[in-house]
Amino acid sequence: MTENKRKISILGSTGSIGTQALEVIDKIADKFEIIALTCGNNTDLLRKQCEKYKPKYVCSNDKNFKMNGIKTLHGDEGLEEICSDRENDIILVAVSGKIGLKPTLRAIDNGIDIALANKETLVMAGDIVMTKAREKGVKIIPVDSEHCAIHQCIKDIKYVNKLIITASGGPFLHKTIDEMNNATVEQALCHPRWNMGKKITIDSATLMNKGLEVIEAHHLFGINFDDIEVVVHPQSIVHSAIEYKDGSVIAQLGLPSMHIPIQYAITYPERFEGIKSKSFSFSEIARLDFEKPDFNKFPTLKLAYYAGKLGGSATVCMNAANEEAVFAFLNGKIHLGDIYKITSTMTKSHSVIKNPTIDEIFEIDKEIRIRTKELIINIDTM
Numbered sequence: 001m002t003e004n005k006r007k008i009s010i011l012g013s014t015g016s017i018g019t020q021a022l023e024v025i026d027k028i029a030d031k032f033e034i035i036a037l038t039c040g041n042n043t044d045l046l047r048k049q050c051e052k053y054k055p056k057y058v059c060s061n062d063k064n065f066k067m068n069g070i071k072t073l074h075g076d077e078g079l080e081e082i083c084s085d086r087e088n089d090i091i092l093v094a095v096s097g098k099i100g101l102k103p104t105l106r107a108i109d110n111g112i113d114i115a116l117a118n119k120e121t122l123v124m125a126g127d128i129v130m131t132k133a134r135e136k137g138v139k140i141i142p143v144d145s146e147h148c149a150i151h152q153c154i155k156d157i158k159y160v161n162k163l164i165i166t167a168s169g170g171p172f173l174h175k176t177i178d179e180m181n182n183a184t185v186e187q188a189l190c191h192p193r194w195n196m197g198k199k200i201t202i203d204s205a206t207l208m209n210k211g212l213e214v215i216e217a218h219h220l221f222g223i224n225f226d227d228i229e230v231v232v233h234p235q236s237i238v239h240s241a242i243e244y245k246d247g248s249v250i251a252q253l254g255l256p257s258m259h260i261p262i263q264y265a266i267t268y269p270e271r272f273e274g275i276k277s278k279s280f281s282f283s284e285i286a287r288l289d290f291e292k293p294d295f296n297k298f299p300t301l302k303l304a305y306y307a308g309k310l311g312g313s314a315t316v317c318m319n320a321a322n323e324e325a326v327f328a329f330l331n332g333k334i335h336l337g338d339i340y341k342i343t344s345t346m347t348k349s350h351s352v353i354k355n356p357t358i359d360e361i362f363e364i365d366k367e368i369r370i371r372t373k374e375l376i377i378n379i380d381t382m
Contacts, residue, residue: 008266009036009057009082011103012094014045016197017117017143017262021092022049024263027274031267036082038073038095057082076102083107090266092143093118096199097323098365101125105358108138115265117143119212123319125361126219127311140220141265146213147220148261149239149252154221162243163223164251165213166233167293168193170205173234177297180205181337185329188336193236193256202326206339207293211304215315218308225308230301232291254280299340307347312354313364314347320368321346328376338379346372 008025012018018039025032036057039046043065050058050067058070059078066072073081076099083091083106091107092115093100100118107114108129116122121129133140142148146165154160171190172180188205189198196204203209207230214228239261241251254260259275295302300322307318325342328334334342346368353360 005033006031006089006266007033007035007087008090008092009038009055009085009088010034010092010094011036011038011079011082011100012040012092012096012117013037013049014039014042015094015096017094017258018092019045020258021094021262021266022053024259024266024274028263028267028272031272035085035088038079038082040095056087057085079103080106083112084110086110086112088112090115092262092266093121094143096120096197098124098320098362101129101358101361104129105132108132108136111136111138113139113141115141115143115262117262117265119144119209119216120319122216122219123212124316124365125358126215126315127355128358130219130222139268141268142216142220143258143261143265144213144216145256145258145261146240147217148264150217150221150242152252152264153240153242153250157221159244159246160221160223160242161227161245163217163221163228164241164243164249165210165217165228165230166236166238166240166290167207167210167230168204168236169232169234169293170207172205172297173232180297181335183336185332188329192234198330199323199326202329202336202339203322206300206336207298208300208304208322208339208343210293211301211308212319214301214304215308225305230293232293234289235285235287237285237288238290300343303340303344303347310352312352313356313361314350314352316356316361316364317350317368318343318347320365321372324369324372324376328373333376334379342372342375342379345375 010018034053034055037055038059040061043060043062058067059073063074083103090113094117098120100121104121189201191201236256238251243249263274307314322343325339
């Protein structure tokens with residue numbers, strides 16, 4: 001990084017990752033200039049952020065939202081315009097859902113590096129995104145703590161034998177299958193380690209989140225699915241590890257705080273003193289436990305491996321069906337255990353397109369969501 005400030009746009013600045021990213025930037029404000037801030041509908045917080053950081057652009061879904069002295073954009077087109085501005089050195093993609101895909105591709109087309117916190121981008125179109133990034137010489141730095149850990153551990157990918165992705169196990173690690181399947185929304189949202197948005201927290205409760213991370217890791221690092229292992233680690237101290245061909249295992253450890261991987265992603269390859277929740281002390285860590293995931297209790301993780309190995313549009317289908325099922329659970333329409341039933345039914349009945357185009361990906365996504373909603377309505381007949 002030069003002495004000049006790094007210019008950054010934050011897509012999803014009012015969400016969990018976006019707000020924490022701004023906290024990180026506050027601590028190293030001399031390193032960054034904010035080009036754009038965006039949100040979906042939380043314009044009250046967005047307005048306060050704009051008043052503080054005075055970006056060049058602001059974007060939301062509210063067409064009536066305006067900010068004096070700041071170019072105001074709206075919707076998907078607004079996100080893509082921001083990602084077309086080559087003044088950006090890096091764009092943090094922290095929006096949730098499929099909305100992150102097209103802006104990411106637009107940024108890559110314009111040679112802008114990406115700090116990626118949007119799972120759907122790689123789950124839906126990993127082959128397309130990573131191929132284009134290589135062609136354009138664009139860096140995609142993962143923000144997820146697990147992928148960030150792997151990124152820090154890998155020195156030369158050709159010597160890597162296996163990726164080891166850790167999972168906390170969520171709120172139902174020590175519950176029975178029946179207790180989990182019939183859990184309330186409040187119980188499912190009570191994650192023992194991480195403070196996240198509702199959708200990702202439910203995915204963490206079912207371990208679908210870990211399945212999505214396996215698919216992401218496959219695309220980010222070019223590792224076969226059979227060489228990506230998930231290990232349950234309740235303390236969330238070891239964020240992930242890699243095994244080299246000679247048997248050496250390198251792991252990245254730290255206290256469970258998203259500030260650290262966010263800062264790593266946006267300042268890479270440099271490091272600065274920033275937010276520290278607490279200095280890490282080996283002597284204060286009483287124990288580190290590891291165990292294999294229970295695929296009977298968490299079948300969504302096994303389903304993600306299945307879809308990932310099928311490739312093509314299978315992951316598009318699984319992602320869309322899961323997302324609609326999660327929303328239905330959050331709205332009290334289905335039980336937690338129904339999420340797997342619905343997602344599995346849709347994924348295993350899907351006719352896979354091996355190399356879908358971006359337009360086909362969005363058409364498949366739309367079709368699967370319609371069919372999944374119909375299945376949810378008739379859930380009692382499954």
